[in-house]
Amino acid sequence: MQQSKVVQLPLSPLKSKVLVTQPYVPSLDKYMHYVEKAFDAKWLTNDGPLLKELTDRLKDYLGVKYLLLVSNGTAALQLAYKIKDLSNKTVISTPFTFPATTTALEWQNANIQLSDINKNSWNLDPKVVEKHLTTTKVDAIVPVNIFGMPCDMEAFDKIGSKHNIPIIYDSAQSMLSKFKGKSVLQYGDIHCMSFHATKLFHTVEGGAITFNSKDDYERAKRLINFGIGENGVVEEAGINAKMSELHAAMGLCILDDLPMLIENREKSLTRYHSQLASAVTLQCSNYDSYTPPMYMP
Numbered sequence: 417m418q419q420s421k422v423v424q425l426p427l428s429p430l431k432s433k434v435l436v437t438q439p440y441v442p443s444l445d446k447y448m449h450y451v452e453k454a455f456d457a458k459w460l461t462n463d464g465p466l467l468k469e470l471t472d473r474l475k476d477y478l479g480v481k482y483l484l485l486v487s488n489g490t491a492a493l494q495l496a497y498k499i500k501d502l503s504n505k506t507v508i509s510t511p512f513t514f515p516a517t518t519t520a521l522e523w524q525n526a527n528i529q530l531s532d533i534n535k536n537s538w539n540l541d542p543k544v545v546e547k548h549l550t551t552t553k554v555d556a557i558v559p560v561n562i563f564g565m566p567c568d569m570e571a572f573d574k575i576g577s578k579h580n581i582p583i584i585y586d587s588a589q590s591m592l593s594k595f596k597g598k599s600v601l602q603y604g605d606i607h608c609m610s611f612h613a614t615k616l617f618h619t620v621e622g623g624a625i626t627f628n629s630k631d632d633y634e635r636a637k638r639l640i641n642f643g644i645g646e647n648g649v650v651e652e653a654g655i656n657a658k659m660s661e662l663h664a665a666m667g668l669c670i671l672d673d674l675p676m677l678i679e680n681r682e683k684s685l686t687r688y689h690s691q692l693a694s695a696v697t698l699q700c701s702n703y704d705s706y707t708p709p710m711y712m713p
């Protein structure tokens with residue numbers, strides 16, 4: 417075996433830092449306007465008016481029926497795994513993702529099986545997954561639309577119905593992505609989104625889950641509030657994964673600015689692509705998809 421050598425890289429000669437990413441901050445005045453509302457009402461969390469406003473606006477914007485705002489994207493994943501009862505179950509996911517996709521599965525005590533990614537989209541490859549399914553009993557699939565690039569969602573929907581298993585998407589980076597002209601949120605069973613400060617749309621810390629099933633949505637709504645049901649009785653052991661009014665306020669500000677943010681990043685990406693396309697390998701797909709301008713992988 418060859419001994420690897422540690423190479424001391426020279427320190428960057430640059431005076432100013434080149435940031436890979438930097439959170440977007442909206443107008444402070446606008447943010448304070450919302451904070452004042454919360455202060456006046458003395459309603460800081462627990463299904464408050466700002467949370468309701470952001471929920472309604474996002475549902476409208478994304479064209480979804482069942483959307484639940486939560487404290488962060490990792491909690492969104494944990495809740496989705498809990499709702500689909502993946503404890504001690506076999507789950508296929510991708511190795512090429514942010515750690516939370518699979519560490520949250522581990523917290524749920526799932527038996528994780530990593531399947532190879534497609535060399536173009538860098539996402540879970542349905543053909544490889546199908547092969548795996550011929551020899552192994554699998555209870556759920558967790559694909560990730562990495563860097564916002566949708567995977568072959570139609571193929572995964574087919575696999576889901578054929579084998580009667582849920583498809584839970586880590587859509588932390590793909591809230592705005594499209595597959596064959598439709599929002600990615602129209603595919604699969606559950607989507608988990610992250611509104612962390614480094615994401616294009618954010619609430620400082622935060623996230624959302626969208627559901628196909630009304631029952632799943634209602635159960636998740638209880639679970640993020642300690643498992644307390646409508647009548648005030650704890651119906652099952654839940655957790656605290658609620659989004660506060662101050663976090664929702666940030667989301668309301670940034671949602672207004674989102675078209676401008678997208679336009680600006682679109683311009684940067686066009687420039688990167690035109691100047692780098694011949695020198696680097698870009699993520700791509702052989703199906704019709706839209707990847708919002710967030711990253712330049």
Ligand SMILES: *Cc1c(COP(=O)(O)O)cnc(C)c1O
Nearest residue numbers: 488489490514516588610611612
């Ligand atoms: C950001 C991200 C997460 C984690 O979301 P948090 O809101 O930071 O908990 C999970 N998966 C992917 C793919 C992400 O990009």
